[in-house]
Amino acid sequence: MTFITLVDSTLREGNQAPGVKLTTKSTLTIAYALADAGIDFIEAGHPYASKQEFDRVTALVKSKIAKNILAHSRAHQDDIDAVAATGANWIGIFAGINETSQKYRIRKSKAQIQDLIKRSVLYAKSLGLKVRYTIEDASRTPSDDLIETFKIAKAAGADRICYADSLGVCDPFKVQATIKLIRQSLSDIDLEVHFHDDRGLAMANTLASIEAGATFISCTVNGIGERCGITETCLLITNLHFNSILCSGKASKVLKLSSIVSKELGDAFDRRRPIIGEYSFVHTAKLHVTANSRNKNCYHWIDPAYLSE
Numbered sequence: 001m002t003f004i005t006l007v008d009s010t011l012r013e014g015n016q017a018p019g020v021k022l023t024t025k026s027t028l029t030i031a032y033a034l035a036d037a038g039i040d041f042i043e044a045g046h047p048y049a050s051k052q053e054f055d056r057v058t059a060l061v062k063s064k065i066a067k068n069i070l071a072h073s074r075a076h077q078d079d080i081d082a083v084a085a086t087g088a089n090w091i092g093i094f095a096g097i098n099e100t101s102q103k104y105r106i107r108k109s110k111a112q113i114q115d116l117i118k119r120s121v122l123y124a125k126s127l128g129l130k131v132r133y134t135i136e137d138a139s140r141t142p143s144d145d146l147i148e149t150f151k152i153a154k155a156a157g158a159d160r161i162c163y164a165d166s167l168g169v170c171d172p173f174k175v176q177a178t179i180k181l182i183r184q185s186l187s188d189i190d191l192e193v194h195f196h197d198d199r200g201l202a203m204a205n206t207l208a209s210i211e212a213g214a215t216f217i218s219c220t221v222n223g224i225g226e227r228c229g230i231t232e233t234c235l236l237i238t239n240l241h242f243n244s245i246l247c248s249g250k251a252s253k254v255l256k257l258s259s260i261v262s263k264e265l266g267d268a269f270d271r272r273r274p275i276i277g278e279y280s281f282v283h284t285a286k287l288h289v290t291a292n293s294r295n296k297n298c299y300h301w302i303d304p305a306y307l308s309e
Helices: 024-036 051-063 077-086 099-105 110-126 143-156 172-185 202-212 233-242 251-265 286-294
Strands: 003-008 041-045 068-074 090-094 130-135 160-165 190-195 216-219
Touching: 003 233, 024 041, 024 051, 024 251, 041 051, 051 068, 051 077, 068 077, 077 090, 077 110, 090 110, 090 160, 099 110, 110 130, 110 143, 130 143, 130 190, 143 160, 143 172, 160 172, 160 216, 172 190, 172 202, 190 202, 202 216, 202 233, 216 233, 233 251
Parallel strands: 003 041, 003 216, 041 068, 068 090, 090 130, 130 160, 160 190, 190 216
Antiparallel strands: none
């Protein structure tokens, strides 16, 4: 039976959201809430970016709140050394290989970037780190280049590969076809997906990718992140439970988790947001109110009582 591991990125992707600046204290508070909700794989931050980021990740590792702590890294030795120094057991190395990445992000040829990826993965493994390699802007990268580069990372020792729709341009039809192709070509390595919500399709893309074979999902509480954010953790947990798909999250904890993160980040979200929005289970039409008083299933896709202890 398929089991989905949530890689909650609230403490990394969420910290990149406009107006958000996590402290060590808020980091630990959120991490405890994530652990209470059954999430034991936390993406923590980018240690090389600043002393504050390094200190946040180090404090989280020392707390031993989660079994797996992953820290972010470019394909640079200095970044990798910073992750190793925090004590994190996982590193997330990212590098794009498409034309935009070659010309404007990394400013190297595809062959040079692929060599950089190989050397970075090998170096991280030599330090005893488990490695997730992510192709940034994967959704605008030719399929042949995706497969070729993932195979290079795997051969160098990567423990997991990740397809990142960095711009949020994917749709479920493309996602299903692409993830199936990756699974067929690399069937013996774990696959993670990371979908941004710029088109409002992150959740649909995530569910399509699970159907196609992805088993690790990058997500954030309240969907917080760059621009429009990414796949929302609490809604994902609820959808997976609704579909009888096992995952590393507890549906009974989602409302509590959402509330804690919202308070710590000082971040408000749409009242009409599914599951976590305050209007999610509110009815005003007399017909709805009357019918629901007789049977809650009349106008609810899930019993609200299921979402809190």
